[in-house]
Amino acid sequence: MNRLWDQIRRSQDEDDEEMMATNAIVIAAVAEESGNQHRGCSSHPGRAANEERLREERGKNMMADYFVDRPVFKYLEFRTRYRMSLNLFKRISTDLCQYDHYFVQKSDAIGKVGLLPKQKMTAALRMLAYDAGADQCAEYCRMAKSTSVAALQRFTRGIVDLYSAEYLRAPTAVDLRRLLAKAERRGFLGMIGSIDCMHWQWKNCPTGWAGEYSGRKQIPTIILEAVASYDTWIWHAFFGMPRACNDLNVLAKSPLFDELTAGRAPQIQFQVNNIFHSLGYYLADGIYPRWVTFLKTVRNPTRPKEIEFAKAQEGYRKDVERCFGILQSRFGIVRGAACGWHKEDIRYIMLTCIILHNMIVEDERPEDSDDELESDDEEDNNMRPRIAEVWKRPTGRDFDPVGRDSHNMNGFMDRYQEIRSEHSHSNLQEDLIQHFWEFQSNRRI
Numbered sequence: 001m002n003r004l005w006d007q008i009r010r011s012q013d014e015d016d017e018e019m020m021a022t023n024a025i026v027i028a029a030v031a032e033e034s035g036n037q038h039r040g041c042s043s044h045p046g047r048a049a050n051e052e053r054l055r056e057e058r059g060k061n062m063m064a065d066y067f068v069d070r071p072v073f074k075y076l077e078f079r080t081r082y083r084m085s086l087n088l089f090k091r092i093s094t095d096l097c098q099y100d101h102y103f104v105q106k107s108d109a110i111g112k113v114g115l116l117p118k119q120k121m122t123a124a125l126r127m128l129a130y131d132a133g134a135d136q137c138a139e140y141c142r143m144a145k146s147t148s149v150a151a152l153q154r155f156t157r158g159i160v161d162l163y164s165a166e167y168l169r170a171p172t173a174v175d176l177r178r179l180l181a182k183a184e185r186r187g188f189l190g191m192i193g194s195i196d197c198m199h200w201q202w203k204n205c206p207t208g209w210a211g212e213y214s215g216r217k218q219i220p221t222i223i224l225e226a227v228a229s230y231d232t233w234i235w236h237a238f239f240g241m242p243r244a245c246n247d248l249n250v251l252a253k254s255p256l257f258d259e260l261t262a263g264r265a266p267q268i269q270f271q272v273n274n275i276f277h278s279l280g281y282y283l284a285d286g287i288y289p290r291w292v293t294f295l296k297t298v299r300n301p302t303r304p305k306e307i308e309f310a311k312a313q314e315g316y317r318k319d320v321e322r323c324f325g326i327l328q329s330r331f332g333i334v335r336g337a338a339c340g341w342h343k344e345d346i347r348y349i350m351l352t353c354i355i356l357h358n359m360i361v362e363d364e365r366p367e368d369s370d371d372e373l374e375s376d377d378e379e380d381n382n383m384r385p386r387i388a389e390v391w392k393r394p395t396g397r398d399f400d401p402v403g404r405d406s407h408n409m410n411g412f413m414d415r416y417q418e419i420r421s422e423h424s425h426s427n428l429q430e431d432l433i434q435h436f437w438e439f440q441s442n443r444r445i
Contacts, residue, residue, distance in 0.1 A: 006221040055142040059116045059339040062140070067118060082122075083129050083330050088363045089304045093117050096158045105156070115143065123148045124155035128353060131332035144318070151288045156348040159355055167358040168351070170259060171235055176280070180268070182230050186316060187439040188432065191295070194283040194320040195236075195256075197247050200224060200350065203337035222338070225250050226352060227282060228323035230316075233361050239350045240343065247287045258291065261415050269389050273431035279419065281428065283317040292424035295432065305437035312436060319411040325355055 065072045066086070078086055096103045096117070103117040123137040127148070134148035143151065171179060171192065183191035205213050205220035213220035221243040227236035238254045245253075259265040260279075270279040277292075284294040297307045297313045328335040331353040340346045418424070 019081060039067045046291065047257075055119070056113055056114055058140070058142040059119055062116070062122065071320055081129070082125055084360050085363055088359060089121070092159070092359075095162055096121070096155070099162055100154055100158050102150075103158075103379075105153075115141075115147075119143065120151040121155060124152045127152050128331050128333050128349070128356075130233070131336045153345065153348075156345075156352040159352045160348055163197075163355050164351065167355045168237060168363075170265065170411055171297075173390050175235075176266055176268060180270070180280075180390065186284075187312065187436045188316065189272050189435065190268060190280050191316075192279055192280045192282055193227045193235060194317045194370070195225070195227045195288070195294070196320045196324075197250060197283065198224045198226065198324045199336060200346075201337040202342050202346070203339050206341075209242075212244050213242040218327060221345075222346065222350075223250055225254055226320060227256070228320040228324070230260055230319055230327055231361060231365065232323040233318065233358055234323060234327075237351065237354050240347055248289065251288070257419055260293075261412065261419065263411070263415065266390055272428070272435045275427070275431055277428060277431075278426075283313060283319075284375070285317065289420070290422040290425045291420050294425070295429060298429075298433070305433055308440055309436050321389050325351060330357060357367055 052151070066078050068180055073081075075086065093103075103120055105116050106114050108114065118144070119141045123141040123143050126132050126136065126137060126141075134145040134152070137143050137148045138145070143253075146442075176192070179192055180190065183189060199215075199221040199291045200223075202213060202220040203221055210220050213222065215221065222239065223241040223243060223245065225236070225241075225247075226234050226239040228234050236256055238250065238256070241250045241253060267278065269276060269278050271277075279292055281293050284296055286296060286299070288294045288296065290296070295313065297310045297317075301307045301310045333349060334353050338346045338349070340349070
């Protein structure tokens with residue numbers, strides 16, 4: 001019996017030794033794997049080692065290049081590479097740092113300073129202006145690809161949130177007076193601007209959406225509807241409609257006339273050919289409907305007055321085409337194909353380019369540009385009397401409150417039908433043809 005118990009104890013001891021040896025092997029393997037993961041000195045376990053990009057040193061070089069009292073590159077080089085003046089850049093930088101703490105330079109746990117706000121903004125602007133890839137910003141801005149993409153996303157959202165209310169607004173009463181004064185000197189009383197659509201190719205459009213966003217050329221594109229004035233300021237931007245829609249479908253979805261239909265837009269009244277008109281209009285091409293708010297050219301003109309009017313209308317309508325050309329030349333990302341995967345990111349990029357374009361137009365506009373619309377010659381002012389008026393708020397019987405509720409629906413429908421009146425469109429066109437003929441005759445005298 002004692003011999004049996006001795007055998008049992010020896011067997012248990014051997015099993016315990018074997019288990020302890022197995023556990024030791026497992027623990028050693030785990031420790032070796034853990035050591036390999038932390039060997040790269042990364043801030044997170046399992047990630048690759050952080051590369052030393054010398055961002056602090058290169059940040060100082062960037063400051064010496066552009067942002068000191070005596071920079072290496074002068075104003076013209078800065079204006080060419082950043083697409084804006086230094087004062088405008090500093091204004092945007094200050095506003096972004098106050099709006100989003102992401103752009104403020106910070107230090108990590110060991111006291112190493114991060115990227116300057118100017119480095120992050122430079123990377124975003126280089127991608128917008130030159131259509132540069134995110135990895136192309138590593139050489140000058142010393143930023144990784146993921147950091148460059150994040151900087152662009154934060155930059156576009158910050159610009160839209162900060163400046164869209166001011167630089168994507170509809171014309172105010174003051175703006176309308178300036179636009180109408182310029183239109184009067186052109187011979188088109190009551191003209192606010194010109195309207196058209198631009199198409200932006202979407203390279204990385206999802207396969208499931210390709211049919212909806214492709215037109216007759218079988219290339220996915222996104223449509224931008226815009227209204228531009230003589231100074232290429234964009235007053236209206238509606239972006240996001242698929243290419244399968246034409247300009248009429250885009251107009252049906254556009255909020256262009258929402259404020260006017262609701263009676264909240266400033267009221268315009270002008271006199272043409274001794275007839276009063278109470279709605280401003282946009283110059284448009286042939287695809288747009290015959291509404292009183294659109295002025296189209298004359299197809300196949302035969303009379304001399306119609307020929308002169310058609311030439312002038314088609315020429316001044318190119319303001320919006322010229323604006324599209326400037327926008328694409330200023331921001332290469334709009335000229336090329338959109339490489340984003342998400343439609344929301346593409347929308348923010350387009351709106352950011354439009355806002356920056358308007359900010360640049362405002363910054364570079366001469367201070368006396370508005371004074372040029374007023375002639376110093378008293379005789380010239382008497383020959384061209386001011387017959388276009390603007391009210392800041394709708395007043396009078398014709399401007400009663402309208403809406404889609406039961407109390408104001410009748411007024412809403414009346415205003416809706418008035419905007420879409422083909423008869424009023426024909427009358428306005430005939431009046432302007434006669435007015436422009438007389439206007440041209442007076443200029444030749």
